Amino acid sequence: MTDYSELFGRRSPVTLPGAPDVMTSPAIAAVGQRWQCQRCGQLVAATDRLPNGDWYCRTCLQLGRLTSRDRLYTIPEPNCFARLMAGGLTWNGQLSSIQRQAARAVQKHALAGERQLLWAVTGAGKTEIVYPALAEALARGWRVAWVSPRVDVCLELAPRLRRDFAGVDQCVLYGGQPVPYRYCQLTICTTHQLLRFNRAFDWIIVDEVDAFPLATSPMLQVAIDRAQKTQGSCLYLTATPGERLQREIKRGKLAVTYLPLRYHGYLLPPIQLKISWRWRQQLQRGRLPAGLQRQFHLWWTARRPFLIFVPHVADLPVIMTVLMKMGLSDGATVHAADPKRQEKVQGFRDGEYRFLLTTTILERGVTFPRVAVAILGADDPVFSTAALVQIAGRVGRLASDPGGQVLAYCHSNARHVHRARAMIARLNRQGRRRGGRPC
Numbered sequence: 001m002t003d004y005s006e007l008f009g010r011r012s013p014v015t016l017p018g019a020p021d022v023m024t025s026p027a028i029a030a031v032g033q034r035w036q037c038q039r040c041g042q043l044v045a046a047t048d049r050l051p052n053g054d055w056y057c058r059t060c061l062q063l064g065r066l067t068s069r070d071r072l073y074t075i076p077e078p079n080c081f082a083r084l085m086a087g088g089l090t091w092n093g094q095l096s097s098i099q100r101q102a103a104r105a106v107q108k109h110a111l112a113g114e115r116q117l118l119w120a121v122t123g124a125g126k127t128e129i130v131y132p133a134l135a136e137a138l139a140r141g142w143r144v145a146w147v148s149p150r151v152d153v154c155l156e157l158a159p160r161l162r163r164d165f166a167g168v169d170q171c172v173l174y175g176g177q178p179v180p181y182r183y184c185q186l187t188i189c190t191t192h193q194l195l196r197f198n199r200a201f202d203w204i205i206v207d208e209v210d211a212f213p214l215a216t217s218p219m220l221q222v223a224i225d226r227a228q229k230t231q232g233s234c235l236y237l238t239a240t241p242g243e244r245l246q247r248e249i250k251r252g253k254l255a256v257t258y259l260p261l262r263y264h265g266y267l268l269p270p271i272q273l274k275i276s277w278r279w280r281q282q283l284q285r286g287r288l289p290a291g292l293q294r295q296f297h298l299w300w301t302a303r304r305p306f307l308i309f310v311p312h313v314a315d316l317p318v319i320m321t322v323l324m325k326m327g328l329s330d331g332a333t334v335h336a337a338d339p340k341r342q343e344k345v346q347g348f349r350d351g352e353y354r355f356l357l358t359t360t361i362l363e364r365g366v367t368f369p370r371v372a373v374a375i376l377g378a379d380d381p382v383f384s385t386a387a388l389v390q391i392a393g394r395v396g397r398l399a400s401d402p403g404g405q406v407l408a409y410c411h412s413n414a415r416h417v418h419r420a421r422a423m424i425a426r427l428n429r430q431g432r433r434r435g436g437r438p439c
């Protein structure tokens with residue numbers, strides 16, 4: 001029997017000969033006087049025409065070019081999965097009692113088909129909190145997607161889910177993935193990849209929902225809605241929900257589960273504000289303020305691994321030169337377009353580097369043991385309140401070392417930094433009420 005599963009719940013520009021129940025539509029459809037792409041939903045600009053007169057969609061070009069000559073094909077999702085024992089869960093770790101309460105709430109909302117948010121502080125163990133609900137969903141034969149706007153988050157998550165749900169067939173999708181698409185019960189992918197799906201998933205878990213570019217992209221919001229079955233639902237995960245989600249909670253349109261404590265029961269490390277006048281001018285003269293130099297030396301000689309966040313990619317080589325002049329060797333710079341990004345991050349984790357100098361790309365989704373953090377130019381607008389809270393959340397994630405410093409060096413009095421400090425203080429007040437210990 002021919003396998004047509006490649007079209008199940010997909011929005012594919014290629015059909016399979018003889019496939020039954022195929023639904024098809026033009027890839028670029030006329031809407032009034034204009035043309036609209038049926039994959040990404042964006043209107044085609046009047047100038048986006050090929051020499052032969054065909055229209056094409058520029059917005060989702062990276063997923064492969066669609067023109068007005070193409071059609072999209074789909075077979076309605078049939079949930080053709082073998083029945084799984086225990087939902088394929090092979091994880092044998094334990095949840096703490098506070099995690100268990102949250103896990104039960106998430107499961108209840110999921111089974112009721114409710115849109116929901118798990119608002120858990122950085123280091124709360126939110127991935128494992130979702131496990132009981134995920135196991136139940138898979139045991140019921142649901143098709144599930146675990147998605148994130150950040151490819152790093154997907155890449156860190158995929159091996160964990162492969163290990164902890166070893167009984168489930170999984171596929172991982174992102175731009176430039178080495179393995180082709182395959183029909184699986186569990187899909188781990190970037191939010192962009194959801195544009196290729198049509199009413200496929202019974203449940204979508206959206207990890208780091210407030211991260212760029214999802215937070216500012218209506219197209220990706222629509223992609224999540226359309227990749228979901230009409231009866232499906234979704235779960236948003238984040239430590240720092242944006243205003244839109246917070247408004248929906250207030251209006252009662254979104255079920256919410258709070259978890260104000262880290263998995264090890266310690267509170268979040270506070271952000272310490274350090275005023276550092278004119279550090280940029282000093283940098284131009286090839287040096288850093290004395291306080292910073294002292295601090296970096298302290299960490300370096302104590303062999304405490306540390307991350308230095310800076311506002312712009314252009315700052316990286318300049319500051320690195322200064323650090324090397326100070327005698328701080330064995331460090332590396334890393335940024336979004338760095339081809340060796342994955343290797344360097346892994347090298348830092350393995351102790352090969354003593355510090356990393358980086359931009360906001362490492363703000364979330366990564367765990368480094370014993371790390372300390374400095375944010376240079378924390379008052380720069382590239383560091384949003386959420387980004388600062390996430391950066392602070394890199395520190396003290398392990399039970400063996402729950403403390404650690406988060407230092408924000410500012411030239412001016414910045415609203416974002418104060419808001420981030422206030423958010424951490426508020427979460428810690430809630431955490432203390434649940435029995436949290438100061439670190």
Ligand SMILES: [Zn+2]
Nearest residue numbers: 037040057060
């Ligand atoms: Zn498009």
